[in-house]
Amino acid sequence: MYLVTLVVCCCSGDSGFDGTVMGGINSMVQYQRYFGMTGVGSKTSGTIPASYFPDRFGRRFSMWFGNAILIAGALITANATNKGMFLGGRFLTGIGSSCAGASAKSYLAEIAPAHSRGAYLGFLNSFYYVGQMTATGMMVSTGKWESNLSWRLPLYIQAVPAGINVLTIFLCPESPRWMCSVGKPDNARKTLARFHSSTNDVNSPLVDLEMREIDEKIAVDGADKKWWDFRPLFKTRADRYRMWMVILIGQLSGNGLITYFLPILLKNAGITSQNKQLTLNFVNSGSATVDRFGRRKVLLYSTIVMCVILAIVTGLLSEFGNAARANAGITFIYLFMVVFSYGWTPMQALYPAEVLSYEARAKGLAFLNIVSQASTLINTFGLPVALQRLGWKVYLIFLIWDVIEVIVIYFVVVETKGLTLEEINEVFEREHPKQYSEQLQRDIREARRRHGDGGI
Template structure:
């Protein structure tokens, strides 16, 4: 242990080539040739989230199809997640994404073409395999995006990643709407299920052109490769002072992390007070993103609409399609506010807005249950859209973006997996508890989520840390203080920025 302390002190005492962030190219990204190339490749990484959105919305669409309901009355699964950070850390962010895409394609094909003598088992197997592939891909895509992006754009680009979940949801919703009305028999569900291959297929083709994370390369002692990537994309091919400063900060931060960490695997997530706070925020973020009332619509829109008299499958599918478009537009617009407004105000605004909309939603549902007044039913539908508009302030984009940026490199992949574990557990709750609650209590079940939303707002106000401003390495100072595994110059930079913000 004393050797570790000596190493840390030696690293801190090293002369830092550039102690303060030097001037960078102030031109917009689209006027910088190499940076423009990098960001034009980002949509192919976003397809990892789009694939998840397609799959999630597909469940809602399939529930409206009599042919699918007859074949598959219900299923659920929890894909294995614990090995995904090892793929990201050992094989790299880019290769890990490729492996995930290939597994997703395999799972989608098994789902679309199950054996006739045992279709249920084959479909479930396909969903399990696809879940594994999606988890691998989504454990690597956001890491690669945030670690390769320019510090000035990191927050917005990483936040956009999870918002394109809705692009997949839109495609799935309107595909199932079209096949429901235009096709009969098994092809009505086989076609939208088979189309799940398209997005990971395209992603797999373009991965070759996307650079590997310079931080991962540095962690593997591939310093020259990392420097080339930073020089090409963040310096537009020139080894500027800014590129040298960024390379120095990343390299020293990773060296300090390695010296300070206990190399104890998963225990590292809770070994220090700063890491314990990170884990608490990650778990809360994962649960709130799924269990704030939105799970009622995300998984059981058909049942919710039935409680207000909307039972026609075509009408339900059309509402599902319109809702996904609305959600995407709102969440995408809010993704560009993260560096202007900040993360914490967006989280808090989302929580308060959802609480107000859901309370009115509950009251109108109670009126409809007693009177069957069509105006009350229409008000519930309006509140569903307003509820998701409020949620779009933060939850679609920041769930992954906030998780990734508050974690130091050493535990970033494991911490993101922790987020996905609790997201999946929350999804299981939504799939199995919500329908029971809706059937037994009808609108009264909504009161549970009003309580959850109140607790959510309190947790955000008292616990969440604002991360707007610092680089990916400097954020560690906000959680670990003077014990942060970053160069002293980074600690001084964060302190100076915080003092300036109070003036």
């Protein structure tokens, strides 16, 4: 299971590299001189392939296809001789990264055992930072070169994790839930026995139970194959509730401001050295911890802390020209990203993939791409104007948004820790999913306590 997860995590490494590489390249004078551009941002949406390929051809093929497109885009971008070629390459890397990333979330959620699903999917999205650290760490060195290879080499390296996935993904088994949906229950049973049963017994009670749950919830050809029609995502009350949970996991908590435009923030704080900007961008590539305490608690408490940090940053950077306050503000900016990495980074892969039913998972995650890319458009095209005209007040805007997120998380978010995907589906079918999930978690804890007492 660890090797399979590592192969799938290359898709997250793709995303981390793709979302970070332009943050460093935008600050390189070598790149600015060559193209006369300073504000090329992140990726475009791969909604169409991400909503169709996973259900039609399987999760593995969709990852392979997305990474193959990403490799082509990375090579075009790295060899670009004009703006059109460069932007075209970035367009392809965005499509490929989005398609592979959405499929990776579906795949790992469906193949991982319920008791450790949070760890595996948390690790998947936390692997974003491996790609981020590779990109920014490399640019700390290449940024000192005078040649155009200073910005071309990182763009070449972007193809490496995608290449690993392309070469190895078909050595991994297919999602058991997808195999059931296309009439291959025997293959699905073998995969469940391999990864969920300690004895690898295809007839073990655990595998039998999981197969019954899957058979009850997944009909053959049950997934919606009409990629252009997103209405089924909002058809019932339970579907709409799930989609609100998916939309919640966006990119407007302030992280996009720092990830894509950190060089501008540093200049606003009085830090103008290119080497220092790249080095600080490397520090931004912190690590994230995997969920151990339940989804609600981690999201709620981390977002509260983010609000406090943004309030402090707003106060510190509200006065330009004060070096001490600027340095302190930059410190809290990095602390913000550490907290975000702990609370939100693992959840961005885990929670949407968990709450969506099988029939809607591929299309729902593709819709999440649309939401994320809408946020990216705001981050890419709106934030430069806002930073120029509003300066430190931009932090105040994100502070207000994060306060709203705290309220929504407290009153709406459903706890899914330790439940199978089919059990989570049942939770959302209830009249009050949040209250039912909390009662279910209390019952589970009480059952475990009684079981422990009985063992004594």
